[in-house]
Amino acid sequence: MFDRDDFAPFADPTLPGRLGLIRQRLDPKFEAAGAVLQTLLAAQGVPTQFLHLARHARRHKNPPPDTWLALSAGKRGYKMLPHLELGLWDDRLFLWVALLAESKGEPALRPAALRPLALALPGNFELSGDHTKKAVLPLNEANFDRLATRFETTAKAEFLIGQTYLLTDPLFDAPDELWADIQERVVALAPLYRALLA
Numbered sequence: 129m130f131d132r133d134d135f136a137p138f139a140d141p142t143l144p145g146r147l148g149l150i151r152q153r154l155d156p157k158f159e160a161a162g163a164v165l166q167t168l169l170a171a172q173g174v175p176t177q178f179l180h181l182a183r184h185a186r187r188h189k190n191p192p193p194d195t196w197l198a199l200s201a202g203k204r205g206y207k208m209l210p211h212l213e214l215g216l217w218d219d220r221l222f223l224w225v226a227l228l229a230e231s232k233g234e235p236a237l238r239p240a241a242l243r244p245l246a247l248a249l250p251g252n253f254e255l256s257g258d259h260t261k262k263a264v265l266p267l268n269e270a271n272f273d274r275l276a277t278r279f280e281t282t283a284k285a286e287f288l289i290g291q292t293y294l295l296t297d298p299l300f301d302a303p304d305e306l307w308a309d310i311q312e313r314v315v316a317l318a319p320l321y322r323a324l325l326a
Contacts, residue, residue, distance in 0.1 A: 129161055129307040130221060132300050138193075138218035146191035147184060154216065155181055158197035161214060161307075165199060165314055169212070172318035175325055178203045182215070193217060198226075201325055210237065210324035212314070213290075217262055223310055224290035225321045226259060227279065237324060239276035239287045245320045246272055246289055253313075256288040264292055290317065 134157065137149035162179040169177055177199040184192045196215025200206035207230040214223050231237055246253075246267065253267040257275050265271040267289065279287040291313050293299060299306040 129157060129303060129310075130216075130300075131303045131306075132295060134216060135218060135295060137195075138216075141191065143187060143189060143191045147187075150184075150192070150195050154195055158195075158214070162197045162199060164311070165212065165214070168311060168314055169199065169318055169321070172315060172322065174318055174322050175201050177201060177212070178206075180206045194222075196222075207231070210321065212317070212321060213259070213288075214310070219295045220262065221293040221306075221310075222290065223292075223313055224256065224259065224288040225317050225324070226290075227287040227324070228259060229284045229286055232283075239279050240273075242289075242320050242323060243272060243276070245323060249316055249320075251316075252291075253289060253316075254291055256286070258286055259288055262292075289320065 134154060137146050137153060140146040140149055158181055159179065166177050166179065180198040180200065182195045184195070194215055194217045196213050198206040198211045198213050200209045200211035202209045207228050209231060210225065210227055212224070213226050227237055227239060247269060249267065254264040255267050255271050255275050256264050257278060275287055278285045293306065299309060
């Protein structure tokens, strides 16, 4: 599904060039991946998910530093709801269950309530407090508690849980294995995501 050639669009320094390559190379892959992940989430009891592709419609000068697909229960948008994101920076692929600052209108969305599910995730997972930055933290009790508290007490804070795959990761030498790992992680994250949507 995804391989090292998918990072090529980020080498184009121009807005029209990069957007053209994203539309030509990445968006068809995101549509195919999104359809598979919709089916996977449905099989895990997650309510109907709608596919949204990053359109970068507000960009008029600088090329986008990343691009993604989002799956959410909202037909018209995803930022105001818990959602699943799969996308690329210029040097890594990311998979997140995300609560952005725009989702804070819903008081039931409290990451702290997910603590038992999150800490029981198998294998290595990561956390982030800002979807616009590459920085990640390993998932552990201290990092979870810090980001969960920050989400609830800071207006612009975000909460993301998932995994990043650096371009240097050997999994990019075996795209089928990478895609299998992504799907396994989506299944592992499904109970947590389902709890956010309940």
